Amino acid sequence: MEHTAPMAARRMITAPLLHRESIGASYHVLTFDVPEGSDAQPGQFAMVRGAEWGDAPLLPRPMSYLTGGTTPSILIKVIGEGTLRMGRAEPGEPFTLLGPLGNTWRPPSRNRRPVLVAGGVGIAPLLYFAKQIAADGATPLSIYGGRSSRDLPLEDELSEISETHLTTEDGSRGTRGRVTDVLESLLDAGSEVYTCGPDRMMAAVAAICAKRDVPCQVSLETPMACGYGVCLGCPVPTTDGGYLYACMNGPCIDARLVDFSRSDHAPRKVATTAGGAK
């Protein structure tokens, strides 16, 4: 695809959990001990699974890198069995990490200001990216929203390195409303937008950017079985009527390629096939 970055070598490693930091009841930062280091770059992800989970859950779960290096970490939101187990893990528990997978955020053009739009746990790949931008001497603009103040994990870390606007739907923190309300007023012709969050939020952000002719990258979220291109379980509808595969062509991708009207990742019935098995 257009901006597939050169990939670091993918590896499967078993690493012990170094520590788990809980942020409220639903969010946890898990940090792993990987002495040989990880080449993970902002936007990339790992397939993560407890090495001692046994048969269930069977599949590893895709998680964006929050940091890389010798202590790679992830931010998880508890939504089901896999994330529940991660949220209960104790230091020393072994995990398998397959990564780094997928491509990275495409670096901002020289004359554009990066605008990061995050929803809830979607902060993970964007905070890592913000740190990289800040290390290069720039200050990104961030818009970070959640349902309430409890859904803004790591907001303080983000505020330290970026000009940050917070929004909550219940008004318990920052501006009452949605990230898109603030985006409308802050966006200018020199912006370059990066977004990660619920599908519907990314679709709205992409629509605003398209209208204003501002480049926008999204980080695709779909269930994944393998994470490296062999199961074909992660299709994302494209505007030309076909599919991209989130793990291979993404997760970071130009928003103009994605047909959000056909991409509904809300849990629903599995489509039936005329073509038979698989």
Add this chain to the structure above:
Amino acid sequence: MNGSNVRIGELDLANPVLTASGCFGYGLEYDEFFDVATLGGICTKGLSLEPRLGNPPERICETPAGMLNAIGLANVGVENFCTVKLPTLRERGVTVVANIFASSVADFVKITERLEAEDGVHAIELNVSCPNVTVGGIEFGKDPKLASEVTRAVRQSTKRPVWVKMSPEAGDILAVGRACEEAGADALTAINTIRGMSIDINTRRLRLVALRIVWDLCGAVSIPVIAIGGIATWQHALEFIMAGASAVQVGTASFSDPCAAKHVMDGIAAFCSQNETTVADLIGAARSS
């Protein structure tokens, strides 16, 4: 690998471990993980005459019963496979089993003929778990007559070994197996996934179902049987081999660990050298006692 080699009809494999169709892409995704040429072989993603986009999302979902999938047989099509994927596999010396599917006997034959024009395809595996549209959508694999018809037609269009992948949905799977043997199949692979309403279910119980079917098939036919179904470790693989399977295929286990098939392969080799035995000697060991 000494003592690991097996013979599937006319075909010699370096070891009894292959990767199952649809669970290993086209074998080109593993460069950073291990050398896939060391495997007994790889079965490609199911190939059709024309490329197929597959089903819309969601395609996969995990439930307490196992993994549900509705991929929709997405694939690049036989032409693209021959011109884009196969040359690389050939260059690397990978043992390639082309898994194919179609909704008519004529299309099965057309795909086979296209593959026949290429070097580097070592066997053809028929996915008969798909409906035959010319006879009202009955699955080829459910009916001994349909299964035998497609096997015979493919058999006549290739010099290469033809393997038929058994559908666990068949009412009388042994009758289907015998019909395929009689029609000229060189081996049977068993089993495909269990299907409910066009959704494939890889349950944890699949291995037990597969083990029973493999045991019964080995008693019912005299051609080699290749086992598939929930094989994730070398111990699982040896259970099937001792039950009579001549080789095994590793499926969904590759999703959570890209090196799963390599671990199975290495584990079997280590077992054989520790016990001073060969895979050939272990095949069916549990039957003779």
